[in-house]
Amino acid sequence: MSDTKINITLRIWRQPKATSPGKLVTYPVNGVSTDMSFLEMLDMLNEELTVKGEEPVAFDHDCREGICGMCGVVINGTPHGRGSSPVPTTTCQLHMRNFKDGDVITVEPWRARPFPIIKDLVVDRSAFDKIIQAGGYISVNTGAAPEAHAAPVPKIKADRSFDAATCIGCGACVAACPNSSGMLFTAAKITHLGLLPQGQPERYLRVKKMIGEHDALGFGGCQNLGECAAACPKSIPLDVISQLNRDLIKSMFKRDGKK
């Protein structure tokens, strides 16, 4: 692979702390290798800033292999910076080869009231934890793992459940949604747990509790626009939201759906 170097201009949202006003600040970054990931490019900028004695840009990251859900910034208007590429990605798996020499790249944090900005590009996503705490679990006794064949699961349901379970809770769905709705995240968990036998006992109570918490936290409502699924790095399909609505409608007619 040839080592191509490009020069870019970054416009990054800088905000020293939650309560202070923020603004976009322009930084030229020269000699960026196209083999770098987007986060490595930000590391490079931060090294330069540190040497100059300036405050480095704060951003979230952890595994840097696209499976933890920690990283995530809005790049040129799309969460994780997928842009017009057909390939969904996390920010850490986006590479600088997707950009051209001379590009101006705008980097902003997730913007939604339930995800308050902590600093620069870092937002507080504990609202998602609260949705999980409200009902995104199954109650089982711990101990030896049960015999796997004791509870048969149809393959089609296992596959769909597993597809929904790939959600890493990064929050790109909320960032992409013009209504700042967390429906895709909530629905992914509902689908993941609701299709498996272990998820049945709490199924109809779960959907009510989780959507109730989602709304109470101040997330917006769903308009079925599809922006969330398009931005999702794990390609969670929009139809999980229909699954959530289906369970919610059913819960109104179920005894075990009563709070």
Place this chain on the structure above:
Amino acid sequence: MAVTGLILIAFLLFHMYGNLKVFIGEEAFNHYAEWLKTDMLYPIFPKGGFIWCFRLVMLAALVLHMWSAITLWLRAKKANPDSYAVKKRLERTYSSSMMRWGGIILAGFLVFHLYQFTIAPRDPASPYNSVVTDFSQWYFVLFYALWLIAVCMHVRHGFWSAFATLGANTSEESHMVLNALAWIVALLIYIGFILPPVCILFGLIGA
């Protein structure tokens, strides 16, 4: 939102079907209009009674639809106070982004439409005459042709979205089927509603 929207779409289809009676002729159209106003479901309802129940249900559907829309809008405004400096649209269609402002435009024109043909028609004795007189003017035809585009864009996204909200979007295929149905309903409504005015303008009806 979904249920009231589907009620309103059902009404549009019924309204469109009724309008097409203008092709049969003056007597059939006026007789149909008279039946709607006085004889519908008579004698279960008194003469002229059912139409008011019908209007009440329509009004309730409309008010609840707008109330849900405003609630959603306010929630979105509260949840998303700072907009992005740069925002790129990946998936959403133009019609889906025009649901709210489009809805307001529709509501405004609806008032005008009710005034033109129900509250103060040109010829109160003959709905047929009122329709033919008004649609002989090119600007009314153009105005309705444009208004119908707004209606059908609203219906295109609304139809699919209503079924998705009711849980019918179960897979990638059902998404495609629902969207195709939404297009068919929207186009049907457009063609069905615009045919009579265009035919009147070109003298095929009433001349």
